[in-house]
Amino acid sequence: MSEASHEQSAMQHYLVCGTEDCQKNGQFYCNACHRPLCEHCRDEHVKNPDTKFHEIVLYRHRKQQLPVEKCKLHPTRNVDIFCKECKIPLCSKCSTMEEHQGHTFDDLEDIYAEKYAVQQAEFSKIQKYFLPTTQGLKIDIEEDATQVRKIMESIRTSMKAAAKSLKNLVDEVTSENLEHTHKMEKSLLEMLKSQETIYDDYIAYLGKMSDEFQQFLSLTNQNLLFLETLNIKTIPETNIPILPVFTGGKFSKEDLSKLLGRVNVPNTEPEKRKIQPMDAVTTHMKSTEKQLKQSKEKSDMKQTLSLSSFVTKVMEYTVPGIDMVYHVSADKSGRLWVSDNEGNLVQTDLQGNQVQKIKTSGGNQGYHTATQDGDLIYTNKGKKVIYRITPDKKITEFIKTGVWTPLSVHSSRINGDILVGMIIGKKAKVTRYSKAGKEIHNIKKNNQGQGLYGYPRYITENINGDICTSDGIKEAVVVVNKSGRHRFSYTSQRSRVRLWGICTDVLGHILVCDDIESVHLLDQDGGFLSVILSSQQGIIGLCVDDENNLYVGQALTTTVTVYKYLQ
Template sequence: MATTSDEQAAGQHYLVCGIQDCQRNGQFYCNDCHQPMCEQCKDEHRKSPNNKNHDIVLYRQRKHRLPKEKCKLHPTKNVDIFCRECNTPLCLKCFLGKEHKGHEFDDLEEIYAEKYALWQGEFSKIQKYFLPRSEDLKTDIKEDVTEIKKIMECIRTSMKTEAESLKNLVDEVTSEKIKHTHTMEKSLLQMLKSQETTYNDYIKYLGKMSEKFQEYLSTTNQKLLSSKVLKLKTIPETSKPVPPVFTPGQFNRDDVAKILGILNIPNTEPEKRKIQPMEAVSTPMKFTEKQMEQSKEKSDTKQTLSLSSSVTKVREYSVPGVNNAFHVSADKSGRLWVSDWRGNLVQTDLQGNLLQKIQTSGEDEGYHTATQDGGLIYTDRDKKKIYRITPDRKITEFIKTGDWRPVSVHSSRINGDILVGMREAKVTRYSKTGKEIQNIQRDNQGQELYKYPHYITENTNGDICTSDYDKDAVVVVNKSGQHRFSYTGQGSEFCPYGICTDVLGHILVCDFVSDTVHLLDQNGGFLSIILSEQQGIKRPRGVCVDDENNLYVGQHDTNTVTVYKYLE
């Protein structure tokens, strides 16, 4: 795309003043002379009586110069006048001609400047709003593609599991029915055997009677006449067995399909993709200087912070209502939620005063998490439920986890999603409204990722980090659930407990074996033992980092929570 000389000048290191040989920064612009000016030349320019009405502005607020264009009727003259009546550009000679006498005119340069500013604004909208938002929506679609593929794969797996379960039931019922046929057959054969025995006995009886009759027939007439008349027993009556009849089950393909579940798309209105409104793009320009400074400080935090050469103890909290501190959550107000291994979950203020106490079934697990709105989410593994506590201390049942026992939970600072570690074992992601959106169980080779993810957190890049008690490892997957790495400590034994991350992407994890806190980089590389008995920590079990980058540490044998500074 072609560029004007002014635009080329704007791309230089700084704009050169256009007055004679002045080489100073031309930060101002005379819209009448079409020249950049430094501050000194601007003042001199205004002193001249000929220039006192000149419009001098900041360079970026300048009017763009009308491009030179020759008149079609007068090729030696430049077009610089616009006739409103004829809606056409004119040169001076056209303006003075009879054809446009009595017409109304405008300065073509003014019209050009207005049009230029208008189209420049539209161009800016394309670059700053429409293109970025469209790219965001494309990214959103790609994420949906990945999510749909995962969901469909989960559905296929569920279908196969259902089919296998049905097959097993069919085999079990068939086996029982066949066993019953053997029992029926045995009973019928026993009945027939008994009937056969009856006739065998009767035949024997007939044989004996035949012998007697033959004996009588061989005697003299006088003896035959004097003998008693023998009566024969009648033939015993028996019944034919009634064989069982098998009636085939009355089912068809549709019946089997219903048994195996129904797959359909819910009849709900699709949620429209969120498009950031145009106003939101320009909102930062309306910030006060103080707000801009605060925003800049926040955005620059990551660049300015670094690991301190030493860890400094800041303060301590003695937490009432708990025997020890296996897990710590700090909310935005600085108040603490602390839990012990007996299921006591308490909230304290900045002075350590007890504000709230809840009895749960939790033990040495990270079963609570502060939310972005100042509330808390906690799990009850025995009830297989997840509860929400609002900032005004109202407790509501939030999620039912079915057959899975939730033991650890984390509320994402990135998007508000809820990550839950399940005992049996998997990690489930729920939306902030409680909708199940992801299950993570196996790696690409089909191997189980988890055994007992009793603490869970999320890193700044979206990685999901869990302490797995039974695997003796920190297991880290990316936000899509793909296994990234597992950290197994620095010695022969390692047993991870509380885990958290900081604004620099570090992973901090407590080791039950060495009673220390390990500091890892975002890729699982070991950096240092950040806390040990040398810093007054004896048996660290729970850790968290607040918005001020303070590190809170809870211990096994005391209800004291200690706060440290390790970033500067």
């Protein structure tokens, strides 16, 4: 089998024409026949006298088919008429019965289609307004809870600091008071010691006087009569010391609370959370749709663009300066940025010639992306920084991710926002930054509070704003809407198959490659459509440019192949 034949056989249609023996893409729909039609069969349908008045629309604008319900009175007939007077559904035979003579009837299928459209519109409100808005309020609550924890921890720190300060003052005053008691004690003891010395001296004086009296009394002659009488000094007077008295401080728990401060909640009415009105969301959606329309006009995309019947190889070239191809980014000039798992990041021209080469922390992730302005953004896992390269080859630091390690990055084609897949330990998240690098919000958990991501290896954004991530640990494509609400996860139909590079196209298709060398094509809601490409050289990196070309990087070689799969 030739290479072209192999590529054609690898293509499977996600919506086959309903005409017998026709296998082309059924992008149109006949509301009368209720079957999809390809472009050729649509033209034949219009030419056929029996069907030329049938209503044919684009498939996405098709009328919903009325569910089959048998008439209870006429079991061989289907209920497909609505009696406006009796307000009941009927079959065609019931409408001819006497009780319905002169009544007017409506096509039940038209009523069903109308009701279906109304309910679909209401369901759309749930998906586009009520759920995202409520999810946003939950995020606000989580942020408020984080703020509460921070504030309370700050208050506790301040309370401990105040208590420590008071304790230090208490220790200081107590130390001074104790030192004062030691001084008082020393002074009193010195005074008593002085008094003791006075009495010691007086006792010595009395001893001396006693000796003198003994000498006088020992005289035996009359000379004693002529001696003066000895006078004894009075006993010295001393003061009894006044002993100190301790007067304890008088304070209460209330006094201590006043010293240490209190925690109070202000006596004010709580502020109502702001719920964004539906008309504001509608206005934003219209603005986004306008951006999408402008983007489509710039790329000269026709409204009838659809899947081709087969995949066509446009170009193939070998990229110099790398060991293998793990990721591909196409910039506005048509040049490519290609990376391997050794940190080599190479820019090539349209012929595959090297323009510049940069050494990065690299790895087997989608760690670079081209922006709307023609710059390239890439992550540095080691430094936890995201860099920007301008067309004049100037490299600047763009975003710091703190403690989180950035793995994958994507620049939105809708509004220029930057989506970054990051990990820390066993935790993972996707963070949205503005075009200027300001953090907007983080996506971590699903509606049940469980972690959405394990290892967000590749990341991209679909035309409806969905964030699509190829997760290396979950082994799945994890898709959330713009507000971060989990929509679905896609895993390969084959067991134990890991998914790698991922991208989306202008029709909302999700393209993802697996490690058994195949490219899966999914619809916007995660439905498997087909395997559009297989390779014996391994497919890891994927990218779709503004001209709807699919770039495929091969892991086992340094080859990038360009394909056309839309027409």
